[in-house]
Amino acid sequence: MYSAFTIENFRTFRHLEIADFDRINIIAGKNNLGKTSLLEAISIHTGNISLDFILRLLGGRDAKLARLPLDSLLFSFEHALEAKIEATWVSATSPSTNRQVEIRSDTAQSALQMYPNAAAIFLNRSAIKLTFHSRTDTPSQIVWLLESPGSNGYFGEVEPLAPALFIGTDNRVFPTETSDAERFSRLLQKDASRYQGMMVNILQRLEPRLKTVLLLTLNNVNTLHGQLEGLKPLIPINAMGEGMNRLATIILAIADAAGGVVLIDEIENGLHYSVLPEVWRAIGQAARDFDVQIFATTHSYECIRAAHQAFRSGPDYDFRFHRLDRLQSGEIEAVTYSEEEMEAALDINYEVRG
C-alpha cells in the first residue's frame, strides 16, 4: 500500500505532498484542483502504463475527444519542466520499493536514443519520456509518441509495482483489454461457488430481488446477467441500472487487482444516496479480502458521510478523507482528516469538500 506521495510539476500540481493514506481513500475538492490528476499520478507510479490509458490521459479524460498536447502532463503546459512522482510501495509479500517517476517532454530523437531505428522514423516528432528510478534496479524508460492518429508510438517497458486498475467516470476500466465478464470468469475459475456467492451478496444490496449472477454469451459477447426473483429471463446486469453496473465493475476490479490499487473517478456516479453506506461496506470488505488499496474521488457529501459512517461502524476504520485546496499562491495543498475530525465535521454538518 502507499502511505504518501510527493508530486512535482504534474498537471495542476507545482508541488503536492499528500500523506496518511489508508486502505480506503476518498479525495475531494473543487473542480480543476487535480483530483483526477492525483489518480492518474498514482496510476503512472504503479507502472501500469497501457496505450489506452495514455490516450485517456491526453484525451481530456475522454479518449474519443481531441487530444491534448503532450505537454499537458506538465504543470502549466510548461515544456521545459520535469514532472516527478515519488512514493514508496509497501507490500506484505515483497520488500518495500521507493520509486521516483520522472516525466519529460522531449524530441523523439532525444527520447529514443535507446531505439535508433525508431528515432530515425519519428525524427522531429515530440515525445514524452517516463523514467522510473528505484534504489535497487536500473532505471526503466517508457517513451510515448502521440503526434497524430495512426502514428502512436510506445517504446520501452517497466515492471509494475503492483496491479492497478483505473475506473473512469463513465465506468470504463483502464486498461480496457479486460471486461467485467473476463474478470468474473477469472474469479469463477478460482472458486466458483465462493465468488458467485460474493457477487450475489454484494449486488443484492442494490437489488434485493437478485438470485444469481451468470455469464451469458450473446452475439459472441460475454456479459454478466442476473436472475431476478419472479422473472424468468435473465437480465443483463448493466440493464439493471447504472448503480448495479458501477458496483459490479468496482468489485470485479478490486478482485482483479488483488494486492494492488484500484482508482475510481467520481465513485458516486449512478449510485443512489441511500445505498452508499452499503456500497462502502461492500467495497471495504472486498478491499480487505483482496488486499487492495482504493483511491476514489467524489463531489458528493452524502458519499463522504456514508463512507465515514460505514467504516466507523465496521471492524476497522481503515479510511481517510483527503481534500485538495488551492492556496492564495495558486499552489494546491492536500488536507487530510482523521476519524475524529471527520466525526466532528459531519456531526455539525460542516462542509468538508472545499
Next chain:
Amino acid sequence: MNPNLKIKETSLSLLIVEGMDEEKFFKAMLEQMQLSVIQVMPVGGKTQLVNNLTVIVKDPNFKQIHAIGIVRDGDDDHIAAFQSVCDALRKVVLPVPRAKGEFTIDKPGTAVLLIPPTEVGTNRMLEDLCLASAEDDPAMVCVEQYFECLASSGIALRDKVIAKAKVHAYLASRSEPDKRLGEAAAASYWNWSHVVFEPVKEFLRQLSQP
C-alpha cells in the same frame, strides 16, 4: 443532507457561538452594526468546542481569517469558563489570549467574550444581557410582577432558568409573541442602542478590524 457550515469567501473574522439562538442574535446585532466581514458560526455546546475548532481550522478558507471571537456564557464561574476556552484554543494550536475580552497579538487574533461582559442579571448568560436592555420597557414591570406572583403562589423556578423564563415572558408582550431570543433580535425586539450592549459592540468592532 447538505452541509450548511463553512467559512464564506468574503469572511475575514469569525464569531464562534454555541447554538442557533446565539447565532441569530449575533447575526442581527452585526447586521445592525453593518459589520459584514464577521461570520457567525454556531458550533454547539462547550464540550464540543475543541472538536469543532479542529474542523474550522481545516476549512479551505481559514487562511483568510485574521481574527476569531469566541462567545460563551459566563455561567457561575467566569474564570473557569475563560480557561476552558483557552484550553480548547491551545489544543488546536491557535493563539491564546491572556485575559477575557483581550485579543492576542499573534495571528489569527483570538479573543473570548464572556456574556454578560458586565455585572448584570442573575444567571450570567445572554438572556441576562437582553433583559437588562429591556429594563426601561413598561412590560418588564409586568414581567417582574408575574414572577413575584408565581413565587407567592408557591411555584418556584430554579435559579438557573429564571432569566430564560423572564425572556419568554417579556417576549410574550411583543406584537409577535412566540419568538425566541434570537428570533426576537432579528425582529429588532431588543434595544440595540442600550448601553448594556456597548461592551459587546466594542468587542465586535475590534473583531472586524484587520
